Amino acid sequence: MPELPEVETIVRCLRRRLIGLEVEAVRVVFRPVVRNREASFLNRIVGQEVINLRRRGKMVLVDFSGGLTVIVHLKMTGQLLFCPNAEAWDKHTHFAITFRASDEELRFRDVRKFGFILGVRTADAEGSKELSSLGPEPLTLDLSSFLDRFRGRRGRLKSLLLNQRVIAGVGNIYADEILFKAGLHPRAEVSRLGHRRLERLWSAVGTVLNEAIAFKGTTVRDYRDAEGLEGLFQNRLQVYGREGEPCPRCGAVIKRIRLSGRGTHLCPRCQRR
Numbered sequence: 631m632p633e634l635p636e637v638e639t640i641v642r643c644l645r646r647r648l649i650g651l652e653v654e655a656v657r658v659v660f661r662p663v664v665r666n667r668e669a670s671f672l673n674r675i676v677g678q679e680v681i682n683l684r685r686r687g688k689m690v691l692v693d694f695s696g697g698l699t700v701i702v703h704l705k706m707t708g709q710l711l712f713c714p715n716a717e718a719w720d721k722h723t724h725f726a727i728t729f730r731a732s733d734e735e736l737r738f739r740d741v742r743k744f745g746f747i748l749g750v751r752t753a754d755a756e757g758s759k760e761l762s763s764l765g766p767e768p769l770t771l772d773l774s775s776f777l778d779r780f781r782g783r784r785g786r787l788k789s790l791l792l793n794q795r796v797i798a799g800v801g802n803i804y805a806d807e808i809l810f811k812a813g814l815h816p817r818a819e820v821s822r823l824g825h826r827r828l829e830r831l832w833s834a835v836g837t838v839l840n841e842a843i844a845f846k847g848t849t850v851r852d853y854r855d856a857e858g859l860e861g862l863f864q865n866r867l868q869v870y871g872r873e874g875e876p877c878p879r880c881g882a883v884i885k886r887i888r889l890s891g892r893g894t895h896l897c898p899r900c901q902r903r
């Protein structure tokens with residue numbers, strides 16, 4: 631699933647390409663991807679200009695000049711691709727926006743079909759069900775606010791990192807990488823972690839996510855940016871997907887365990903409980 635660094639990469643890519651373009655038409659091919667009760671709500675963006683692209687957690691927000699916003703969640707296998715109108719349309723492409731005076735269009739492609747599109751008034755976006763339950767953005771969270779998010783909570787450390795209500799945007803890959811960087815065990819009980827360890831966690835969150843953004847995200851299977859390119863961070867993963875290989879820090883064999891049903895990678899020597 632695309633996580634914060636992948637979605638941020640897509641947003642940056644689309645910001646360069648879409649801002650200033652005026653919508654010519656909206657094409658809904660597979661109706662269930664649209665969450666609005668009336669799919670025609672999306673037709674209201676026709677004639678409007680793209681004025682901004684934003685990310686919130688793992689979601690992309692496209693703002694239009696008439697006060698509307700289209701929220702896109704890519705979920706497991708969704709892709710937002712900005713590609714030539716003439717490019718062949720495959721059966722996994724469910725939605726598209728075409729633009730005046732442009733021979734390229736924005737397509738939503740999703741093999742597993744868990745992703746969704748929702749049109750809202752820009753003023754209502756933050757209050758929508760999809761966004762209002764999200765925790766803060768980890769990259770703009772200062773240390774004391776971060777400590778406040780984790781203090782007083784109970785649960786396994788990795789489960790909390792994955793909980794979008796605690797902080798938004800971290801998924802399975804980056805949770806494993808962050809915990810390795812911080813030298814913390816994924817099963818550690820959060821309420822038993824002292825200030826020093828939580829500070830290490832906060833620092834690792836920033837370092838790992840920023841580095842992954844700089845390398846344009848991780849492509850394990852489906853992820854592509856808006857221009858169809860793979861990320862580069864998969865070559866820099868320290869533990870995720872590396873079970874049986876030596877730990878890059880100490881040489882011990884990297885293990886894979888299951889935690890709340892998720893495959894979890896760790897170095898048993900660097901990340902003691």
Ligand SMILES: [Zn+2]
Nearest residue numbers: 877880897900
């Ligand atoms: Zn190690």
